Amino acid sequence: MGLRFYLFGTVRIQGGPNTPNSELTRTLQAFLAYLLLNRARSHSRDSLAGVFWGNESEERARSCLSTTLWRLRRALRQADNRQATYLVNLAGGEVAFNRASDHWLDVAVFEEKAGIALAPNFSKLRADQITELESAVDLYTGDAVGDFYDDWALREKERLRLLYLNSLWCLMRYYTLHGGHDESISYGQRILYHDPLREEIHRALIRLYLASGQRPLAIRQYDTCRELLQEELGIPPMQETQELYGKIVAGVDQDTLTQAPYGRAALNMHRAVEEARLARRGMQSALDLLHRSVELLEQHALLQSDDLTREQ
Numbered sequence: 001m002g003l004r005f006y007l008f009g010t011v012r013i014q015g016g017p018n019t020p021n022s023e024l025t026r027t028l029q030a031f032l033a034y035l036l037l038n039r040a041r042s043h044s045r046d047s048l049a050g051v052f053w054g055n056e057s058e059e060r061a062r063s064c065l066s067t068t069l070w071r072l073r074r075a076l077r078q079a080d081n082r083q084a085t086y087l088v089n090l091a092g093g094e095v096a097f098n099r100a101s102d103h104w105l106d107v108a109v110f111e112e113k114a115g116i117a118l119a120p121n122f123s124k125l126r127a128d129q130i131t132e133l134e135s136a137v138d139l140y141t142g143d144a145v146g147d148f149y150d151d152w153a154l155r156e157k158e159r160l161r162l163l164y165l166n167s168l169w170c171l172m173r174y175y176t177l178h179g180g181h182d183e184s185i186s187y188g189q190r191i192l193y194h195d196p197l198r199e200e201i202h203r204a205l206i207r208l209y210l211a212s213g214q215r216p217l218a219i220r221q222y223d224t225c226r227e228l229l230q231e232e233l234g235i236p237p238m239q240e241t242q243e244l245y246g247k248i249v250a251g252v253d254q255d256t257l258t259q260a261p262y263g264r265a266a267l268n269m270h271r272a273v274e275e276a277r278l279a280r281r282g283m284q285s286a287l288d289l290l291h292r293s294v295e296l297l298e299q300h301a302l303l304q305s306d307d308l309t310r311e312q
Contacts, residue, residue, distance in 0.1 A: 002102035003080050007033055008110070008160075009142035015079035027052075028072050030153070033145045035087070035097045036105060037156050042096035051152065069095065107160065110139045114163050117170040130174055133167055137190075140164045165191055172204065181212040196228055203241050210248070218248060 004014040011029035024032065031052065035043070045065055052068070053061035069087070076086045088098045113136030116129050125133075144160045145153045168191045175184035188205045191198060202225035209218035222245045226237050236242070 002084050004104045005036055007107045007144050008140055010146045013079050016081055027068055030148050031068050039097045039099055042090050042094040044094050106139050110136050114167045117167040133171060137167050181208050184208055197232060199238055199241055203244060
């Protein structure tokens with residue numbers, strides 16, 4: 001087996017059993033992560049120089065790119081005793097990650113396995129498919145590409161984060177329908193760890209605690225939900241959540257309270273909400289990019305003005 005590439009959490013490379021892990025600089029980490037996340041296509045040198053050194057002069061950007069490519073190739077050779085080729089130069093000088101190389105990539109495995117969560121009827125997933133999905137979410141050890149927050153990194157972080165949350169939600173629903181209260185509660189808690197304002201998850205957990213005979217924890221979950229919404233958004237829980245809590249206090253029949261709305265309508269609503277979240281984040285990224293472009297144009301105009309002043 002060739003190199004193992006990790007993008008969840010810290011970007012890193014793992015070689016063979018007798019090869020020490022390669023220590024990558026921040027620039028090499030970012031550059032490698034970009035190539036791996038965009039492994040399905042090749043990249044012109046101009047586009048790569050623009051992504052990573054867009055604020056530099058054209059000559060400086062090309063020099064930085066050449067140096068970075070040389071250093072990354074060296075790091076990959078040092079990590080792999082077999083000296084396999086992981087970066088290739090294509091016609092026209094384009095650069096690409098060699099997908100035909102013998103390697104393992106956590107993001108690629110995650111995306112393949114997590115695709116099960118997009119099944120239209122989650123209640124009919126087989127036990128082996130659920131096992132695959134569980135192994136997928138275990139790969140998500142932290143947001144992708146660590147503490148990089150460039151535009152391309154933010155887009156990938158959000159895309160993979162949404163796929164992760166959707167996978168957790170699928171597992172939570174599956175175990176709820178099959179009576180696995182403990183497993184369902186665990187996956188619900190993992191969702192709230194990453195997205196604590198998901199009120200529908202709070203409600204689902206309240207019902208799960210009730211179904212498993214843990215009424216005090218159900219009440220505590222409501223209190224947690226109410227406090228979070230008040231602190232973060234300055235709003236009370238939705239009427240549906242308040243009514244659920246009121247029925248608990250009033251001692252309404254437990255079987256009625258624990259009926260979770262996990263039908264096709266709920267699935268469609270969840271996906272609509274997630275798509276709306278993604279669209280909103282995409283719009284924000286576009287606005288951020290527009291503002292950055294305006295700043296660069298203003299800087300360019302200012303430099304031209306200074307040049308004209310010196311010439312006069």
